Amino acid sequence: MHICHIVLNNLGGAPKVADSLISSQVKAGYEVSAVILTDLDSRWKVSFNAAQTVIVMKIAGTLFYIGGAIHQIWVAIQLNRIIAEQKPDIIICHSTFLTKLFYLSQLIPGSLSIPYISYIHSDYISESQIEIKTNPISALIQNLSISITSRIDMQALQQASGIVFVCKALYQRFANIGFRHPRIVISYNPAIDDINNQPLHPTAKSWFNNSQLITFVCASRFHHQKDHKTLLKAFAKVSEHNLNIRLILLGDGELETEIQALANSLAINNIVLFTGSVSNPRAYFSQSRAVILSSHFEGLPLVLVEAVASGVTFIASDCPVGPRDIFEVLKCGTIVPPSDIDLLAEAIIDHVKTPQQKIDRFDQIAEFFSEASCAKQLEGLIQQVVSQ
Template sequence: MVYLDSQNITLPTTMHICHIVLNNIGGAPKVANSLICSQTKAGYQVSTVVLTFLNSQWILSFQAAQQVIIMKVAGTSFSIGGIMHQIWVAIQLNKVITEQKPDIIICHSAFLTKLFYISQLVPGSLSVPYISYIHSDYISELQIEREKNPISASIQNLSISTTRWIDLRAIQQASGLVFVCKALYERFSNFDLNERPILISYNPAIDDMSNQPLHPIADYWLKNSQLITFVCASRFHHQKDHTTLLKAFAKVSKNHLNIRLILLGDGDLEIEMQALANSLAISEIVLFAGSVTNPRAYFSQSRAVILASHFEGFGMVLVEAVASGVTFIATDCPVGPREISEVFKCGTIVPPSDVDALAKAIIDYVETPQQKIDRSEQIAQLFSETSCANKLEGLIQQVVSQRA
């Protein structure tokens, strides 16, 4: 384990809030970092436990916390070995929490909620109330590809059933719950959560983390008035369905030679998607720009932001697009994009995995003059960092008062 003392600050003796996050990449850690900053400014003692390695590009994350503890544990899976590893991680987590002695825990996913719940089963554990902060569509995440071998399938089904039971038990036993949108809360409506304090709070639209220069090719495309450039910001993972996006873009490019696509992010499927772009003969008009810390600088100059996911927790990238003054094209996931479209009264929603529908939506944007949008009032009211922090503070006070 690695302990990083980010600041030597003497705070008054106040509530100690501990945030547990998986890593510092993606939407949930960005929200956690925003909350940590707000809570530290409010005078709380705040610590952060990170389970896996930090990506050096995002190393400034969590710097407002008085202490950052990096456990450096390996990844987990749905296999039996994965469950045993999760139990081992939970035991290590129990040691950290016992040493930290926080007054309340914030678990930033259903998975982390499970790990903390298991850690509380260790004999002699420090009893700490915990809030489960649900950022993702946990139900869709469980619908993984099934094994074809009968024996492997049986083991997988047992593992999934066990994991699901523990996950739901952990969520049901939480002292409070936060859902990042209404649709996500509705996905959990059958899980007997009525006796728990529940908060529905949109994630904040966070400004770019840096002023780094744009990728040279992206900068040229975005500033070239003869080109119509779209941006997609999402990791290369099956969930994000870059395959449908690239096929739709290839279809549109046959009759619209001036379109371009910038892909921001990285991930396990990046090389496979680059190969697909080559096979579709669109590698010259699709840029794999890698992970960036200033996506809104790209969004603000684009024609629209595209999100082709099979499922989302909310799709915060779409809110960030709107905050940047542009609209979006997104798939109608069980959770997220449609609710965002209804809140802002903008955007185009298409069925998931539908190449033709996505291509048609892109063509509509190409053939329609661009209009900048202004949703600053809704952003300030519903998606500010202050609003998010204040709502969570209210929930924490409610949880603590119930235990007093």
């Protein structure tokens, strides 16, 4: 059987999961290919090397992703051509957006009829709730565009041969808007080990080695979704009466300069470290007091699972999807309302006052968040689809 994974890029959690699934499927004896829509970012180590065939479409820019209906149709036509050449037996689309593109590609006359599974990694509903225009005409056009796009997205999902949701809350999020499908699997994404032993940032290492300091870590790209502003404001508040705390921010992104400026304006730039992207976040997690995630919305934030797998607890915003699932399954961590500076500050203070304790959730992680468990769930769904 030839399985083809369609992935947007090699940045973030979904590509890591796709890469893990590809490796597992190749080991199981399947022919596996990967189609990547955009050029691979050299800063990230996800390269899909296990796949027998990797096709990078190198679609320029982000216009096709954020809007641009004509551009999206053009991408769908190119995708149709590639799929026709590869002739896979089944397709795995690693987002709602990619599901739509593949669905559109199959509407082209003469297309191969190939079953596809939609792998939903993110909170599509929160992502679609973009800032509303204030101009009445612009708002009308925007609402119309969102409505049309949403209908196509839902139609694409309905036509899928199967749906994988990465947590229960994400499935419920879709169910609450009336989405139903006869073949649904809920499969937690795997917590994947660090890929190398890159040395720690020198400043981070000195902080960890200083027994008088209490160091927290946040690992997330600098994007509006991750709400670093609330985190820094809460941390600044805590630092007023706790001079021994430190914060390490792992990652990069378009808002990094803005967040650095905020740290300067809050006068905490000397206790907040920006390391850039690292390939060994667990090395930082394992030496921290706790890992903090202050997002507005998430899918299944594996950073929290990886923190617990590293032996430490976490503080996370109780956004609509993700952190609460992990909190309930692993029975550890602290969750606070999103965007609440005061309550996040209180949670940090609680961890400052509490002696560090190593968290042991090996059995739960092996059961719910292992690569083998994730691959087995998808394998079962694929067998259902191809045998129908």
